[in-house]
Amino acid sequence: MKKKIRLLGDEVLRKIAEPVSPESDVAKKVVQDLIDTLKVNEEFALAATQIGHLHRVFIINPIWIEDEKKRKPMIFINPEFLEFEGEQYELEGCLSIPEIFEKVKRAYKVKLKAQDLSGTWRTYSGKGLFAxxxxxxxxxxxxxxxxxxxSPFRRKLLHGKLKKISSTTKDGVNVG
Ligand SMILES: [Zn+2]
Structure with missing residues (x-):
């Protein structure tokens, strides 16, 4: 089911998600909701928290596959990072913080493991955008x-914009 994407100021975005059994109905529902919601928005990636499910699941749409029909969302259940390597400093945005793009420091290469819906642990390695x-x-x-x-300086510059997004959310809180 397509869900509403929670915006900055919604307290659910600040909660820590719990592990989930991949073969449970809950996991199936979370994955389906993520897929339905991401598709409509034609976006790159989405975490369960962003649609109000506090379970450790996210999906990534493999946009590097040119033929859109061949793109199948990659499902990560109970993900755990195994390795980080290098550094990148690129512009990032977030569906929960619309129209804000800022440079963020991240590892350039990552290796992680996650379960799929059958419960199998899979290992993924990737760099750049995927990482x-x-x-x-x-x-x-x-x-x-x-x-x-x-940086605190950039955050200060964005204060007004961030406050505006928060104030549109029902449970809006101040951003500082
Ligand atoms: Zn995000």
């Missing part, structure tokens, strides 16, 4: 947003 997305989405599962990782 950035995996780190960004995994942060969501720990209640961390990319604006937490920018």
């Amino acid at each position: 950035r997305a995996a780190q960004h989405e995994n942060d969501h599962l720990d209640g961390i947003l990319f604006i937490d990782k920018i």
Whole structure:
């Protein structure tokens, strides 16, 4: 089911998501909701927290596959990073913080493991955009947003814009 994407100021974005059994109905529902929601928005990646499910699941749409029909969302259940290597400093955005793009420091290469819906642990290695997305989405599962990782100076400059997004959310809180 397509869900509403939670915006900055919604307290669910600050909660820590719990592990989930991949073969459970809950996991199936979370994955389906993520797929339905991401597709409509034609976006790159989405974490369960962003649609209000506090379970450790995110998906990445493999946009590097040119033929859109061949793209199948990659599903990461209970992800755990195994290795980080190098550094990248690129612009990032977030569906939960619309229209804000800021440079964020991330590892350039990552290796992680995650379960699929059958419960099988799979290992993924990737660099660049994939590595950035995996780190960004995994942060969501720990209640961390990319604006937490920018310099205090940049955050100060964005204060007004961030406050505006928060104030549109029902449970809006001040951002500082
Ligand atoms: Zn995000």
